[in-house]
Amino acid sequence: MVITIIGWYGTETVGDRAILAGILKALFSVTDDIELNLGSIYPFFSERTVFEDYDFFKQITNKSKIDINIFDSRSNRELNRMIDKCDLLIVSGGPLMDMPALYLLEYAFKRAKKRKKKTALIGCGLGPLTQKMYIKSTREIINNSDCSIFRDEMSYKWCKEIGVKKDKLILHAICPAAIAANFYIEKNKDRLKKNSRIAFNAREFAYGTGHYKGASIEKMNDIIFNILSNVASNGNPIQLVPMHNFAIGIDDRILLNKLRLKLLAINPIVDIHVLNEPLNLEQTMESFASAEYCIGMRFHSILFQTILNGNNYIIDYTDPERGKTGAFLDQINGVEFYKERYVNLQRNDNLTFELNHEKFLIDDNLISKYEDIYLTNLGNLMLN
Numbered sequence: 001m002v003i004t005i006i007g008w009y010g011t012e013t014v015g016d017r018a019i020l021a022g023i024l025k026a027l028f029s030v031t032d033d034i035e036l037n038l039g040s041i042y043p044f045f046s047e048r049t050v051f052e053d054y055d056f057f058k059q060i061t062n063k064s065k066i067d068i069n070i071f072d073s074r075s076n077r078e079l080n081r082m083i084d085k086c087d088l089l090i091v092s093g094g095p096l097m098d099m100p101a102l103y104l105l106e107y108a109f110k111r112a113k114k115r116k117k118k119t120a121l122i123g124c125g126l127g128p129l130t131q132k133m134y135i136k137s138t139r140e141i142i143n144n145s146d147c148s149i150f151r152d153e154m155s156y157k158w159c160k161e162i163g164v165k166k167d168k169l170i171l172h173a174i175c176p177a178a179i180a181a182n183f184y185i186e187k188n189k190d191r192l193k194k195n196s197r198i199a200f201n202a203r204e205f206a207y208g209t210g211h212y213k214g215a216s217i218e219k220m221n222d223i224i225f226n227i228l229s230n231v232a233s234n235g236n237p238i239q240l241v242p243m244h245n246f247a248i249g250i251d252d253r254i255l256l257n258k259l260r261l262k263l264l265a266i267n268p269i270v271d272i273h274v275l276n277e278p279l280n281l282e283q284t285m286e287s288f289a290s291a292e293y294c295i296g297m298r299f300h301s302i303l304f305q306t307i308l309n310g311n312n313y314i315i316d317y318t319d320p321e322r323g324k325t326g327a328f329l330d331q332i333n334g335v336e337f338y339k340e341r342y343v344n345l346q347r348n349d350n351l352t353f354e355l356n357h358e359k360f361l362i363d364d365n366l367i368s369k370y371e372d373i374y375l376t377n378l379g380n381l382m383l384n
Helices: 014-030 043-061 076-085 102-114 132-143 153-161 176-188 217-232 252-266 281-289 299-308 324-331 337-341 364-383
Strands: 002-007 035-040 068-072 088-092 118-126 147-150 170-172 198-200 238-240 272-274 293-296 312-316 342-344
Touching: 002 014, 002 076, 002 102, 014 035, 014 043, 014 088, 014 118, 014 176, 014 281, 014 299, 014 364, 035 043, 035 076, 043 068, 043 176, 043 281, 068 076, 076 102, 088 102, 102 118, 102 132, 118 132, 118 153, 118 176, 118 364, 147 153, 147 364, 153 170, 153 324, 170 364, 176 281, 176 299, 176 364, 198 217, 217 238, 217 252, 217 293, 217 312, 238 252, 252 272, 281 299, 293 299, 299 312, 299 324, 312 324, 312 337, 337 342
Parallel strands: 002 035, 002 088, 035 068, 088 118, 118 147, 147 170, 198 238, 198 293, 238 272, 293 312, 312 342
Antiparallel strands: none
């Protein structure tokens, strides 16, 4: 079976790489007979990340070899060729949101359906969607998908609000990155050794992106630094962990190095360093799993820290009512536990953390239940 995957590859974060790993696990659980094509807007970057994560891909699929052909999805000729030769076209992970890149996905699904190809949205989120042209494009993408499995119930509900056809197969599960993280911790929990570090992730936004319900970028960065400065007084070594290390999408290391230098300027003896050398997926997960405390801001750093560690604290930049972080906490039954471990940058609430040693324990069966939703419905789509 020829499967073509497109989405946000070429600017992938470590979280996007985990999404791909989780989807590969599901696909190869259905059948071994897969020829895989991965569309990327910057193929050289995806070639590097796939190379770095290749061993983990083999582990999670239980295969000795996986052939992943990477093609330039910006090339109309290449995109058309990979759509025309595939049996199944997948849009993998990431959000459907107010972005011009939606039009590429809309075009791809419409072409695929005209050529009677199977199509699927797997592990995507929905929103923020505020502009009519992007709402329309998102509706067209979903209407041309044979099977849509969103990463949370919030996205599922939002999907129902934008006028998608009522006869479409629309489901919700969990982000496929959770499947990858759960696989990693189950495989490695006996060998991992805890250290006294605080593993800390933060991200920066591009200037010109405006305000987030009254919280300016400068204000958000001040809050992030205040949190870092406060936890530094605990005395633990601090490891600043990037989840993205490519200029497109804003390299986390830029902000993390600024935070480090700013903190050292007022506290020269603090033990703090940035993981500047790019980490692969497994190395990133290990940095969170082995830490004493974790603090995360990017969505997938929060997901990793919650599943891999449990003694974690959350800096949420998304909408407190409809954002992906709140939706994730709700689906893992973690809202109450994280109440005092949660700062929302749009609300300016709580603004710091008191570190303790309580741990959140995710239900062992919960991720398996969500994984079964992917397996069952991908199986039906691929084999029928």
